[in-house]
Amino acid sequence: MSFSSLVSDIAYRSAERDDQRSQVSRARSYASTAATSVSIAGDISSQLHGGYSHPLARAWQAERQLTKSMLIFPLFVSDQPDEETLIPSLPNQHRRGINKIVPYLRPLVEKGLRSVILFGVPIAPNAKDALGTNADDPKGPVMKSIRLLRRTFPDLFIVADVCLCEYTTHGHCGILRDDGSLNNVLSVERVSDVAMSYAEAGAHCVAPSDMNDGRIRAIKLKLIEAGIAHQVVLMSYSAKFSGCLYGPFRDAAGSCPSFGDRRCYQLPPGGRGLARRAIVRDINEGADIIMVKPASQYLDIISDAKELGKDLPIAAYQVSGEYAMIHAAAKAGVFDLRAMAEEATQGILRAGASIVVSYFTPEFLDWLSN
Numbered sequence: 492m493s494f495s496s497l498v499s500d501i502a503y504r505s506a507e508r509d510d511q512r513s514q515v516s517r518a519r520s521y522a523s524t525a526a527t528s529v530s531i532a533g534d535i536s537s538q539l540h541g542g543y544s545h546p547l548a549r550a551w552q553a554e555r556q557l558t559k560s561m562l563i564f565p566l567f568v569s570d571q572p573d574e575e576t577l578i579p580s581l582p583n584q585h586r587r588g589i590n591k592i593v594p595y596l597r598p599l600v601e602k603g604l605r606s607v608i609l610f611g612v613p614i615a616p617n618a619k620d621a622l623g624t625n626a627d628d629p630k631g632p633v634m635k636s637i638r639l640l641r642r643t644f645p646d647l648f649i650v651a652d653v654c655l656c657e658y659t660t661h662g663h664c665g666i667l668r669d670d671g672s673l674n675n676v677l678s679v680e681r682v683s684d685v686a687m688s689y690a691e692a693g694a695h696c697v698a699p700s701d702m703n704d705g706r707i708r709a710i711k712l713k714l715i716e717a718g719i720a721h722q723v724v725l726m727s728y729s730a731k732f733s734g735c736l737y738g739p740f741r742d743a744a745g746s747c748p749s750f751g752d753r754r755c756y757q758l759p760p761g762g763r764g765l766a767r768r769a770i771v772r773d774i775n776e777g778a779d780i781i782m783v784k785p786a787s788q789y790l791d792i793i794s795d796a797k798e799l800g801k802d803l804p805i806a807a808y809q810v811s812g813e814y815a816m817i818h819a820a821a822k823a824g825v826f827d828l829r830a831m832a833e834e835a836t837q838g839i840l841r842a843g844a845s846i847v848v849s850y851f852t853p854e855f856l857d858w859l860s861n
């Protein structure tokens with residue numbers, strides 16, 4: 492095509508775009524003169540391939556692309572200092588004692604690991620009781636790890652999961668009444684004390700996953716009262732659904748309820764409206780980050796969280812069951828592990844999350860360049 496005809500072609504196309512009526516009349520006249528030709532207007536809007544013809548142009552199609560700084564890596568820290576036990580239902584993940592976490596994390600930090608979330612695993616006999624007393628034992632694995640990691644890796648962002656289920660004999664996420672139901676008042680009191688202990692030990696972020704009503708407000712008030720609210724991020728597991736995707740985690744953390752289930756405090760899987768109410772409530776109670784969990788089965792909730800909390804970062808927890816499922820399917824030849832890990836994460840980001848808690852973090856540190 493000559494330059495002048497290219498110019499006139501462009502002028503012609505923009506005139507077409509500008510003038511709807513001319514498009515219609517031209518389409519009509521094409522239709523009457525040549526039955527097989529297609530209207531130019533139709534041609535223009537049907538051409539999408541050009542827009543993603545190059546790898547970079549394809550990357551530009553994503554509003555958000557995964558970077559290393561979006562990832563939080565879950566760590567199970569046990570009270571057995573030298574333990575390093577593979578968790579059979581959670582491929583490649585271990586329960587580690589305090590003496591094993593620094594050597595394990597160092598190469599990951601060198602590859603760009605920015606954040607971990609800590610879960611304590613008390614294994615010693617009699618380590619558990621009805622009140623979850625050991626959750627904030629100053630010599631317990633979480634409190635020790637917070638101090639050790641702050642000292643050893645000054646740039647690593649330390650999140651402490653706050654819950655009682657790992658520390659209670661009954662395995663529920665709070666303090667129980669005689670009838671086995673959660674005593675919300677006592678539970679909030681205890682959970683907020685535990686959060687305070689972690690914050691005072693140096694956690695950059697406390698993340699209550701217990702789902703007791705009102706705990707965000709209670710924690711925020713205690714942080715304010717202690718004069719440390721300005722230096723601690725409060726991340727709420729606001730929309731945490733009860734389902735069958737936490738099994739491997741409960742194996743790892745030894746936090747399976749000894750009776751009953753968590754359906755009276757975690758959300759029912761169909762409860763989109765409840766999730767929206769919980770998200771709004773937690774924002775009003777002072778949450779700095781809203782988390783949705785699990786992730787891939789709850790993408791609509793992530794997108795609701797982004798809509799309701801448009802001024803907050805949204806986190807999604809790709810939980811143990813999601814991770815184990817991807818591993819199992821990859822092993823069975825259904826798909827390539829990396830391809831699926833990337834696709835699942837892209838879906839989570841597309842839905843609205845900008846923080847992802849993922850057991851794939853070590854792999855992503857190898858796969859990502861930024």
Ligand SMILES: NCc1[nH]cc(CCC(=O)O)c1CC(=O)O
Pocket residue numbers: 652654656664700701736737738739740741746809810811812
């Ligand atoms: N409150 C405990 C807690 N904190 C995070 C997870 C799940 C994480 C995962 O499955 O990876 C759980 C399990 C549960 O609620 O039973």
Ligand SMILES: [Zn+2]
Pocket residue numbers: 654655656657663664700701
């Ligand atoms: Zn719990």
Ligand SMILES: [Zn+2]
Pocket residue numbers: 652653654700701
């Ligand atoms: Zn928890």
